Amino acid sequence: MEIVGRSITRVDAVAKVKGTAKYVDDHFVPGMLHAKAFRSTIANGWVKSIDVSKAKVLPGVVAVITYEDVPTHTFPTAGHPYSKDPSHQDVADRNLLTRRVRYVGDEIAAVIAVDELTAEKARQLINVEYEEYAPVLTAEAALQPGIPEIHAGTGNVLGRGGYEVGDMAEAVAESDHTFVDEFSTQVVAHCAMENYSAYAYMEENGRIVVVSSTQIPHICRRIVGQALGIPWGRVRVIKPYIGGGFGGKQDTVVEPLVAFLTTKVHGRPVKMELSREESFISSRVRHPFQFRIETGVTKDGTLSFRNLEAISLNGGYASHGQSIANNCGTKFRQQYRQKAIKYSCKTLYTNMPAAGAMRGYGVPQAMFVMESHLDDIARALDMDPVEIRLKNIPETGHKDPLNGIVALSNGLKECLVKGKELIRWDEKKAAQANQTGTKRRGLGVACFNYASGTHPVGLEVAGARIVMNEDGSVQLQVGATEIGQGSDTVFSQMVAETIGIPLSMVHILSEQDTDISPVDLGSYASRQTYITGMAVRKAAEEIKAKVLEYAWGMTDIPAQVMDIVDGWIVYKHNGEKITPLIEIALDAHTDVVHAKPFTADVTNNARVNALAFGCTFVEVEVDILTGKVEILEIYNIHDSGTIVNPTLAEGQVHGGVSMGLGYALYEQMLFDPKTGKPLIHNLLDYKLMTALDTPEIGAHFVNTFEPTGPYGAKALGEPPAITPAPAIRNAILDATGVKFNDLPMTPQRLIAKFQAEGLI
Amino acid sequence: MTSTISGRTQKITCTINGEAVTMDVDIRESLLDVLRNRLYLTGTKKGCGVGECGACTVLIDGEAYDSCLFLAVWADGKHIRTIEGEAKEGQLSEVQEAFVESGAVQCGYCIPGFVLSVTALKEQNCHCDRESLKKELSGHMCRCTGYQNIIKAAEKVLTEDK
Amino acid sequence: MYDIARYEEARTVDEAVALLAANPNARIIAGGTDVLIRIREGHQPSAELVGIRHIEELSKIELRSDGTLSIGAAATFSRISKHSLITHLVPALGEAVETVGGPQIRRVATIGGNVCNGATSADSASTLFAFDTVLQIQGPEGVRLVPIREIYRGPGKVHLGQAEVLTAILISPENYNGFGGHYIKYAMRKAMDIATLGCSVNCKVGTGNIVEKARLAFGVAAPTPIRCPGAEALVEGKPFSAALVDDFGKAAAAEINPRTSWRASREFRLHLAEELSKQALVRAFIKAGGKVQ
Numbered sequence A: 001m002e003i004v005g006r007s008i009t010r011v012d013a014v015a016k017v018k019g020t021a022k023y024v025d026d027h028f029v030p031g032m033l034h035a036k037a038f039r040s041t042i043a044n045g046w047v048k049s050i051d052v053s054k055a056k057v058l059p060g061v062v063a064v065i066t067y068e069d070v071p072t073h074t075f076p077t078a079g080h081p082y083s084k085d086p087s088h089q090d091v092a093d094r095n096l097l098t099r100r101v102r103y104v105g106d107e108i109a110a111v112i113a114v115d116e117l118t119a120e121k122a123r124q125l126i127n128v129e130y131e132e133y134a135p136v137l138t139a140e141a142a143l144q145p146g147i148p149e150i151h152a153g154t155g156n157v158l159g160r161g162g163y164e165v166g167d168m169a170e171a172v173a174e175s176d177h178t179f180v181d182e183f184s185t186q187v188v189a190h191c192a193m194e195n196y197s198a199y200a201y202m203e204e205n206g207r208i209v210v211v212s213s214t215q216i217p218h219i220c221r222r223i224v225g226q227a228l229g230i231p232w233g234r235v236r237v238i239k240p241y242i243g244g245g246f247g248g249k250q251d252t253v254v255e256p257l258v259a260f261l262t263t264k265v266h267g268r269p270v271k272m273e274l275s276r277e278e279s280f281i282s283s284r285v286r287h288p289f290q291f292r293i294e295t296g297v298t299k300d301g302t303l304s305f306r307n308l309e310a311i312s313l314n315g316g317y318a319s320h321g322q323s324i325a326n327n328c329g330t331k332f333r334q335q336y337r338q339k340a341i342k343y344s345c346k347t348l349y350t351n352m353p354a355a356g357a358m359r360g361y362g363v364p365q366a367m368f369v370m371e372s373h374l375d376d377i378a379r380a381l382d383m384d385p386v387e388i389r390l391k392n393i394p395e396t397g398h399k400d401p402l403n404g405i406v407a408l409s410n411g412l413k414e415c416l417v418k419g420k421e422l423i424r425w426d427e428k429k430a431a432q433a434n435q436t437g438t439k440r441r442g443l444g445v446a447c448f449n450y451a452s453g454t455h456p457v458g459l460e461v462a463g464a465r466i467v468m469n470e471d472g473s474v475q476l477q478v479g480a481t482e483i484g485q486g487s488d489t490v491f492s493q494m495v496a497e498t499i500g501i502p503l504s505m506v507h508i509l510s511e512q513d514t515d516i517s518p519v520d521l522g523s524y525a526s527r528q529t530y531i532t533g534m535a536v537r538k539a540a541e542e543i544k545a546k547v548l549e550y551a552w553g554m555t556d557i558p559a560q561v562m563d564i565v566d567g568w569i570v571y572k573h574n575g576e577k578i579t580p581l582i583e584i585a586l587d588a589h590t591d592v593v594h595a596k597p598f599t600a601d602v603t604n605n606a607r608v609n610a611l612a613f614g615c616t617f618v619e620v621e622v623d624i625l626t627g628k629v630e631i632l633e634i635y636n637i638h639d640s641g642t643i644v645n646p647t648l649a650e651g652q653v654h655g656g657v658s659m660g661l662g663y664a665l666y667e668q669m670l671f672d673p674k675t676g677k678p679l680i681h682n683l684l685d686y687k688l689m690t691a692l693d694t695p696e697i698g699a700h701f702v703n704t705f706e707p708t709g710p711y712g713a714k715a716l717g718e719p720p721a722i723t724p725a726p727a728i729r730n731a732i733l734d735a736t737g738v739k740f741n742d743l744p745m746t747p748q749r750l751i752a753k754f755q756a757e758g759l760i
Numbered sequence B: 001m002t003s004t005i006s007g008r009t010q011k012i013t014c015t016i017n018g019e020a021v022t023m024d025v026d027i028r029e030s031l032l033d034v035l036r037n038r039l040y041l042t043g044t045k046k047g048c049g050v051g052e053c054g055a056c057t058v059l060i061d062g063e064a065y066d067s068c069l070f071l072a073v074w075a076d077g078k079h080i081r082t083i084e085g086e087a088k089e090g091q092l093s094e095v096q097e098a099f100v101e102s103g104a105v106q107c108g109y110c111i112p113g114f115v116l117s118v119t120a121l122k123e124q125n126c127h128c129d130r131e132s133l134k135k136e137l138s139g140h141m142c143r144c145t146g147y148q149n150i151i152k153a154a155e156k157v158l159t160e161d162k
Numbered sequence C: 001m002y003d004i005a006r007y008e009e010a011r012t013v014d015e016a017v018a019l020l021a022a023n024p025n026a027r028i029i030a031g032g033t034d035v036l037i038r039i040r041e042g043h044q045p046s047a048e049l050v051g052i053r054h055i056e057e058l059s060k061i062e063l064r065s066d067g068t069l070s071i072g073a074a075a076t077f078s079r080i081s082k083h084s085l086i087t088h089l090v091p092a093l094g095e096a097v098e099t100v101g102g103p104q105i106r107r108v109a110t111i112g113g114n115v116c117n118g119a120t121s122a123d124s125a126s127t128l129f130a131f132d133t134v135l136q137i138q139g140p141e142g143v144r145l146v147p148i149r150e151i152y153r154g155p156g157k158v159h160l161g162q163a164e165v166l167t168a169i170l171i172s173p174e175n176y177n178g179f180g181g182h183y184i185k186y187a188m189r190k191a192m193d194i195a196t197l198g199c200s201v202n203c204k205v206g207t208g209n210i211v212e213k214a215r216l217a218f219g220v221a222a223p224t225p226i227r228c229p230g231a232e233a234l235v236e237g238k239p240f241s242a243a244l245v246d247d248f249g250k251a252a253a254a255e256i257n258p259r260t261s262w263r264a265s266r267e268f269r270l271h272l273a274e275e276l277s278k279q280a281l282v283r284a285f286i287k288a289g290g291k292v293q
Ligand SMILES: Cc1cc2nc3c(=O)[nH]c(=O)nc-3n(C[C@H](O)[C@H](O)[C@H](O)COP(=O)(O)OP(=O)(O)OC[C@H]3O[C@@H](n4cnc5c(N)ncnc54)[C@H](O)[C@@H]3O)c2cc1C
Pocket: A684, B050, B051, B052, C027, C028, C029, C030, C031, C032, C033, C034, C035, C036, C037, C052, C073, C074, C099, C100, C101, C102, C105, C108, C109, C110, C111, C112, C113, C114, C115, C116, C117, C121, C122, C123, C124, C160, C164, C165, C166, C167, C192, C193, C194, C195
C-alpha cells in the first residue's frame, strides 16, 4: 500500500492553523436572533406558575416561549439509527420545554432577542414558582418506594438488561477462590473546547435548516422532525467544522429547540449557543456506575466464572440510556474466557444532567471494575498481573456466544508483551519491591476490548459518493463527520490508494449537509474508518472499474490487464504506462458520443464487526504525604488492525489517554447532596488537565490485519480512553498496597485511605 | 444587520494585524466580541468567555492575552494580532507550519490560541526547556491532543531558532 | 458582551478617587479578572466601572529611600514575577504570584485586585501576610496605611471605602532583609487552579543554625488569609531540627480551623496544613541560608 499506512498531513490542518476553518459560531447570518433558555434552578419538581411578562417587554426581546407553547408529544434525543421496531427505539421522554423539571438546568422557557446580552437579561426577568420535591441523586433514592417518579410509570427504572452464559453452578463448584468487591465511577463531562451551539432558519418553502455542531447530521434531522412533529424531509441539517464531540454531540442537545424557535419567529434565524457553564450542566455527561463483581478462579489463576452487577445513573432524561449499560456488559464479557459469566444491570433516572454517549460508551466503567478487580485477584494469588491476563485473554478466532462477533484478528497478547518491554516491567518490579519512603513507585497494567461500530446491536449504514473531474481528480463526499479525529484524511487516503491517484487529487467535502451528503449515521462507536471506510473503498473501486472500462473502449486494452498508478493507466503486469488518467477522465466528460463522467454513489450496510484490543502500562510515583500521583511513564499499546495514518492514530491515543488520565485522577462533576445543584460547572473547577499536568504519552501499535475491515483497519477512536484509569489504580496499589475502588482517585481520597490504613 | 440594543460607545484606535483601525466600540464589548462579531475575525475562538481555556488568545503588543477578558476599550493604542494575520501572502508562518507537520491539530478549536502563544514565545526568543514551555502554554486547554504534538510543534520552532 | 452601563478610565489616582466619589455606584476595575467574571455571572448588573489599569503610578515597582519596597497595586503578576527588585528582595513573592492562573491571566491580573477581591485563596495573600505587608490606600480623605492583616473583613470582603483606591503594597526592609521565603500552592492542577491550601513561610537564620524568625501564613485555612503566631513562636530562637519541623507542622495544624467544603474536607486541609508548613519551613530555611541536616 502506497498511501494507506502513511502519515499524510491532515487535509484540514491548514484551514485550522490559519483560523479559516468555520465552526458553527463563525457563521453570521444577517438578522440572526439569539435564544437563551430559562433553566430550572431546582432539581426536581413542577413549575406551578410562570411569569414572563417582564421579559416580554424588555426592549430587544422578540419572543418568549414557554412549556405552554410546545407540542405535547415527547421525543428521544440519542444519536442512534431509527428502528421501526418500537422495542428497539430510544426512549422518548423529552418535551422541547418542560413544566416538570428533572434536573437543575432543565429547560422551562426560551427567550429570543436581538442579541445575546438582551436574551440573557430577559431570562433573568422570568419568574417561576415551583412545587419542589426532594432531589433524587442516588440509586437508593431513585428506588425508594412512594416517591414522585421522575418519569411517570417508570418507577425511575429506565431499563434493565443482562445475560447469563455457561453453566454457572458448575463454574462456581470448580473455583478454588471466589473474590467479591465493589467499585464505582463518577460523573464526567466531555468538555469539547467548542460548546454546544446551533442555529436554525426557515427556507421560503417552509423547510427548516439547522446548522449545528453535531456528530450525527442525518440522525439529527430525523430527531428534529420527530420533536417538531413534522415530516423528516422538511428538515435539513448542516454540519460545519466541529470543535470536538467525544460523544456529547452524538445527541441532539440544542437542535430540536432551536428548530422549533425559528418556527415561532416566522423563520427568522435563531441561534442558541450554550455557554461553558450550560454545556456542563445542561448537555450530556458520562454515566456514573456502581458495581458489584464476583469472580471465581482456580489455583493457577484461570477464571472460572465472572458475575457483574451494575447500576447506571442516567440523570433526568433517557438520552442513550440503557444502551450504555448494555455495552458495558458486552465488553465485560468479551474481555476474558471463562466457563460461565453473568451480567445484570439497571439504568435509573435521577435528578442530574442526562448521561449519554461519551468516548468508550460504558466500557471505561466496565474495564475499571474488571481490570482493577483482576489485579486484586492476581495479588491474592501472588501472580504477576500480566501473567494472569495472558492466561485468560480470548484466543484469535474466538466467537462471542451472544452477538456472534468473531475476533478474526487479535493482537492483545502482542500488546501485553510489547507493553511489558516498553516499561521494563520485570526489571522495575524487582527494583520496586519493599519500598518504605514517602514517595513510592508502582507499575500497573489494564486491558480492554472494543468494537468497530455497533453491529449487531445497531444498524451500520454508511454512504460515500465520488465524482471524477475532467482532470482525473475526484470529489469525495461522505455522510460521516470529521470531528477532529481525522476521518476526512483517512477517507481521502483510502480513495487515493484505491483509485491509484495522488492524494492531492482527492478533494473531500468536509461539511455535511443532509440535502447533499450521502446518508450515514455519523461519527460514533469508533466506526468511521471501519464502517464508512468500507463504503468509501467500494465507491473508489467502482470509480476505478469505470475508468478502466472506459479506458478499454479508448485503448482496446482489456480492463482487467490495466491498473491505475499515481494518475496513470498502466499495464498491471509490469507497470508500463499506457496513458495518463486525465486523458480518460477528460474524454469521459467531453466525448460527444461516449461521454459519461465517472460517478459512484455507494451505500453500504456493514453487517460485520471487528474487535479492537489493547492495554495501558503505567508507572506512577505516589507521594503518600500529599496524596499526589505522578505519572512517570505511560504507554498505550493498541491492536487496531492496519494503522491507516500513524500520526493521526498517535494523536487519537494521546488525546484518549489524557482523557483517561483525567478520569483516573482529576475529573468529576459534583452535585450538592441536598439540592442537586451542580457544584462544578466551569473549567476552573472541572479539572481538565493542562499541559503541565500531562505526562509524555507513549502510543504504540501492534501489527495485525483485520480481514473484514477496509485495508485491514479496525476501531481506534474511543479505545485509548478506556484503560488508563484501571492501570493507574493498579499502579497505585502496587506502589502503596492500598486499593482504590472509586473514581476519581483524588489526593483527598488517597490521604484519607492512607491515614485509615496506617500508612501515614 | 439586526439592530442590537446598543450601549455607550468609545472611540478606539489600534492596529489589527498591522492595519490601523479606528472604531467606536461598545463599552460592554470584550476584544473577543469586537474581533469576532464586528470584524469577522472568527479564527479567535470562544471556549469559555472567562479566561479559563485560552481559545480566545490574541497577541497584544506581542504578548498573549485572553481576549474574552479584555475590554475592547482597553485595546486603544495597542497592536493586536490575531490568527488571521499570521500567514503572510498565503504562506503559513513557521509556527503554523510546525503545527501542521507535527500532527498537532485535531478538532482545531484550541489551535489558533496555541499558535499565537507559541509565536510570541518564538519572537521573544524563548529558549525554555520542556517544563517551562508547558508552563508557558498552561493557559490553553485542549481536549483532543493531550498536548503532546502541540508541545512537539512548539519545541520544533523554538529550538530551530537557537 | 458584559452588562456594563458605564465605563470611565482614570489616568491618575486622584482622578480615580474623584470619579468614585462622584458616583456611589462606581466600582474599580483593574485587570478585571474577578470583576468581569462577577459581571458575567450577573452579580453586578448594569455595572458602573472606573478603570485604573492605565494609571502609570499604580504599576510602579520601586524601592523607597528608606528601603521600603513599594509595589503599585495595578502591577500585574507577570511584571511582578520578572521584576528585578522582586527577584532580588522578595523572591518568594515573585514565585507565589507565578502560581496564579495561567500566563494570560497573569498578564492582566493585578496584585491589588488580588488583595481587594478579598478571597482567602488569593495566591499573593499568604505571602504578603508573611511579609507583614502594609497597604497604602488613598481615598477622598487622603492616604492611610493599613497592615494587610487588618484589611480583610470576611470571605470576599475588605475594609475599603467605595471611593478608596489601594495604591501600593509596601514591604519594609526589616520584613524582607535576611529572610528566606517559600510559598506552596496546593491545588489539583499545576496551573489554572485555585488553591486548596496556600502556605507561606518566611524565616531568618541566626547563629548556630537557629530559626531566628519565622512567619507562617495560610490561605484557605480560614475565611480569610491568616498568620499562625503560635507556630511561629514555637520555633523562633530554636536550633533547626527535624523534630522542630514536626512540631511546627503540628502547631500550625492546631492553630487553624478550616472548613469542609465540596472542594476539600476539613480533615484533608488539616493534614495538608501540617505537611505543607513543614515542607515550606524547610525550603524557606534553606533559602535563608540555613543548613538542613
Ligand atoms: C481563569 C482565572 C484563573 C484565576 N486563577 C487565580 C489563581 O490561581 N490565584 C489567584 O489568587 N487568583 C486567581 N484568579 C482571580 C484573579 O485573577 C485574581 O484575584 C486577580 O489578582 C484579580 O486582579 P484584577 O486586577 O484582575 O482584579 P479586578 O477584577 O479588576 O478587581 C478585583 C476586585 O478588587 C477591586 N480592586 C482592584 N484593584 C483595586 C485597587 N487598586 N483598589 C481598590 N480596589 C481594587 C475591584 O473593585 C474588585 O472588587 C483567577 C481568575 C481567573 C479568571
